[in-house]
């Protein structure tokens with residue numbers, strides 16, 4: 001039986017107030033099943049990052065409700081919020097700014113464990129090695145400085161930094177958009193494999209429909225703060241109903257190839273199509 005991890009009900013968030021101010025997130029509802037992927041696609045400024053920040057409790061919502069495994073995120077005590085932020089990890093789009101640039105990889109991966117006061121030094125080492133392996137980075141990477149890594153390696157370290165806490169859900173904000181086309185497929189493959197190995201749930205936002213096609217089971221199309229369409233990936237991507245979704249699908253390259261990869265579900269190596 002499928003259970004739900006996130007239930008987001010009529011969520012609204014505004015930054016400006018007054019008669020002409022449009023909410024950044026406007027009456028958004030969706031459900032994420034445990035171990036499933038929910039993709040949100042929309043252009044820059046649609047409200048995608050704001051929505052993720054509300055989900056993780058970094059921004060308070062103005063209206064509506066988010067629950068995670070039945071617990072109201074807006075009503076958590078400090079202690080509950082701390083535990084929640086271990087289980088739900090936000091991976092930001094730009095590994096250049098989200099990682100401590102002067103640290104080594106080992107230090108960057110240990111930091112979240114220290115913040116959450118988790119594990120003995122032996123246990124921390126085991127978690128770090130497991131996370132590193134999960135993102136296909138060699139153990140010798142641990143001694144490298146963050147500055148010396150390529151963009152793809154940094155993004156994999158950013159994902160590993162989330163994984164050391166053994167989360168259940170990752171919120172992925174444009175997980176590959178800061179990367180060269182040639183390394184996007186590498187990182188997408190890591191995310192696909194991780195979900196199979198660890199049963200993680202994903203909420204993934206992107207302006208790139210191909211990324212959504214590869215990662216998501218359910219898809220919402222976001223325009224000016226609202227979900228104008230949502231449904232199964234196959235429905236939204238094959239038979240979009242809203243004219244804005246139709247426009248997005250019509251201009252996205254490599255549609256068929258990505259859909260075929262999803263449909264096969266053996267998850268072969270993602271070709272460099274995105």
Ligand SMILES: Nc1ncnc2c1ncn2[C@@H]1O[C@H](COP(=O)(O)OP(=O)(O)OP(=O)(O)O)[C@@H](O)[C@H]1O
Pocket residue numbers: 015024042043044045046047048049050051207
């Ligand atoms: N801290 C803030 N203060 C004021 N306005 C904000 C703030 N953060 C976001 N906004 C506004 O909210 C709207 C939605 O922004 P958001 O960053 O959520 O969009 P997005 O879809 O993630 O865009 P992008 O893909 O460019 O990151 C925009 O109009 C933005 O200017």
